[in-house]
Amino acid sequence: MSSPVVIVVAAGPGVSGSVARLLASQGWRVGLLGSDEGAVRELADSIPSADDGVRWAVADVTDEPAARAAVTRLADGFGRIDLLHFNPSAYRGSDPLQLTVDELLADVAVGVGALLTSVQAARPFMSDGARITVTGSMAADEPSAGAASLGVQKAGVRNLVHSVDARLSADGIRAVSVTVRGVLSAEGAFTPDRVAAAIVAAARQDPSAWRTEVPYSG
Known part of the structure; x- marks a missing residue:
């Protein structure tokens, strides 16, 4: 059997890059999807691999046809997806009296809507035992007034993960959001x-005791 495959959506130098490198070190093949070609290429070059173990694509995750095509192209190249990791969110420093409806919807399209596109594109390549993971945040429960859309995104994507898991669990495919209860840092418990x-x-929880939200508090 060929080695397992992870597709990382919104791949970059932070947590998403660390997920990619960790699994690559365990023998996984890696597909990277990001909007910044330079960042995606740099990440791909930093992952040691044999043969065609790392592939990458560039697309705006809110451009549904382009993002769907990119996920499909990566999956076609590998022939399977064992883990889909969804990482994107939009940070906008606007409070609820400044934030416009159009801005809120644009940010939700990044942090929530793009999960629908990613899952729908990935599903034909996923089979029993495949997993979907999402980078969550304590902003879902403790939103900052100064970045009002971020809390909406994180609460929304966590809720969507519950629905995705309920829909796919009968097929042996499970989904989980990891709520990061801290601020990313270069040292300590919250490094990428x-x-x-x-x-x-x-992603490796016992399926018989599966939780669709797992907190990480360091």
Whole structure:
């Protein structure tokens, strides 16, 4: 059997990159999807791989046809998806009296809507045992008034994960959001590598005791 495959949506130098490198070090093949070609290429070059173990694509996750095509192209190249990791969110420093409806909807399209596109594109390549993970945040429960759309995104994507898991669990495909209860840092419990390890651990939960939300508090 060929080695397992992870597709990372919104791949970049932070948690998503750490997820990719961690799984690559365990023998996984890696597909990277990001909007910044330079960042995606740099991440791909930083992942040691044999043969065609790392592939990458560039697309705006809110451009549904382009994002769907990119996920499909990566999956076609590998022939399967064992883990889909969804990482994007939009940060906008606007409080509820400044934030416009159009801005809120644009941000939700990034942090929530793009999960629908990613899952729908990935589903034909996923089979029993495949997993979907999402980088969550304590902003879902403790939103900042100064960045009002972020809390909406994180609460929304966590809720959507519950629905995705309920829809796919009968097929043996499970979904989980990891709620990061801390601020990412270069040292300590909330480094991207530590958070990535928590995400991978959540993907490897016992299916008989599956939780669709797993908190990470360091």
